[in-house]
Amino acid sequence: MTNAAALDFDHVELLIGTVENAADANAKAVRNTVLSPRFYTTDFDAMDKLNVESVRTEWDVMMKEYEGDNNHDHFQRDAAFAEEVKVLMPQLSPEMRQEFLDFLISSLTSEFSGCILYNEVRKHVTNPDIKQLMTFMARDESRHAGFINQSLRDFDLGIDLGQLKRTKSYTFFKPKFIFYATYLSEKIGYARYITIYRQLEKNPDKRFHPIFRWFERWCNDEFRHGESFALIMRAHPELLRGVNLLWIRFFILAVYATMYVRDHTRPLLHEAMGFESTEYDYEVFRITSDIARQVFPVEVDIDHPTFRAGMTRLVELSIANAKAKERGGLLGAIGRAVTAVQAVFTFGRLYLLPVKKNELPADIRMQPTW
Ligand SMILES: [Fe+2]
Ligand SMILES: [Fe+2]
Numbered sequence: 246m247t248n249a250a251a252l253d254f255d256h257v258e259l260l261i262g263t264v265e266n267a268a269d270a271n272a273k274a275v276r277n278t279v280l281s282p283r284f285y286t287t288d289f290d291a292m293d294k295l296n297v298e299s300v301r302t303e304w305d306v307m308m309k310e311y312e313g314d315n316n317h318d319h320f321q322r323d324a325a326f327a328e329e330v331k332v333l334m335p336q337l338s339p340e341m342r343q344e345f346l347d348f349l350i351s352s353l354t355s356e357f358s359g360c361i362l363y364n365e366v367r368k369h370v371t372n373p374d375i376k377q378l379m380t381f382m383a384r385d386e387s388r389h390a391g392f393i394n395q396s397l398r399d400f401d402l403g404i405d406l407g408q409l410k411r412t413k414s415y416t417f418f419k420p421k422f423i424f425y426a427t428y429l430s431e432k433i434g435y436a437r438y439i440t441i442y443r444q445l446e447k448n449p450d451k452r453f454h455p456i457f458r459w460f461e462r463w464c465n466d467e468f469r470h471g472e473s474f475a476l477i478m479r480a481h482p483e484l485l486r487g488v489n490l491l492w493i494r495f496f497i498l499a500v501y502a503t504m505y506v507r508d509h510t511r512p513l514l515h516e517a518m519g520f521e522s523t524e525y526d527y528e529v530f531r532i533t534s535d536i537a538r539q540v541f542p543v544e545v546d547i548d549h550p551t552f553r554a555g556m557t558r559l560v561e562l563s564i565a566n567a568k569a570k571e572r573g574g575l576l577g578a579i580g581r582a583v584t585a586v587q588a589v590f591t592f593g594r595l596y597l598l599p600v601k602k603n604e605l606p607a608d609i610r611m612q613p614t615w
Pocket of ligand 1: 356359385386389466467
């Protein structure tokens, strides 16, 4: 497999920017770009009307798992953590340090995004099933965000979460779009963390930061969050047929493409783990696609040569766009407009590729066995 595009660090720097101090880190978390994690709000009345009776047995089993809270003591640093940070972090090259910070800040923003959304839904509904679910998921995401923030504080780059909540803008999504997008981001989050965890389990010498030791039990939370949205969608089968299949295709592709382009701005990070960004991303796509068969009747064909070529093209276009932005002036503006149109066109081509069809399994729940 060839690398998606030749990325030297100048390109990376153009795409991810640099973080020198806490103000930069906070500004990065607040900023909304095509690639950065967003905050969402939704129609709370519609959320309140959800009915999970048709999946009651599975739902109650899942609620018992949340109540059991097997990760209640997981997100505490052990004695070795600080020591490892002290030894390992000075060894990072400045470029690698920037990629790692970008990884931590975007991961924190996306954990916190879940925390805010779930908390807002919890506050605005009276439906006991949904209220209880949102309480548990907000609990988990707040732990995840807090744990990453501790690692940013080691660099004196802690994010002020209260300030972030007040200043970052919110995107409104109808509940069904929240379900498609959040289901995918929870499952892809699981796939990303477990792929990294397994890789570093095999290659402990490549574990350049202690936080990765936490990923296995951590990603089981994300897996379960995804299960919750799978049950909600399966309880509302109208969300999984007709014109909604077109929306599902759109969301799968949008989530995959965003991840792919974003990950290709961090080649050194993957290299340090013994991966290559393209190989890592296809492993994550494969796991996510396998899992998503529990709920989505369609899946994108990630092995189609046009799919692969399109993903590569999107990375090239995002580099070209960043270069045009840096150039500035009229030529820069034209360059940005042209690359933006080309990206839309490329995305459209990917969207029109044939999809694979799935028969949904009678047994909805899955176990995190990757
Ligand atoms: Fe999380
Ligand atoms: Fe989650």
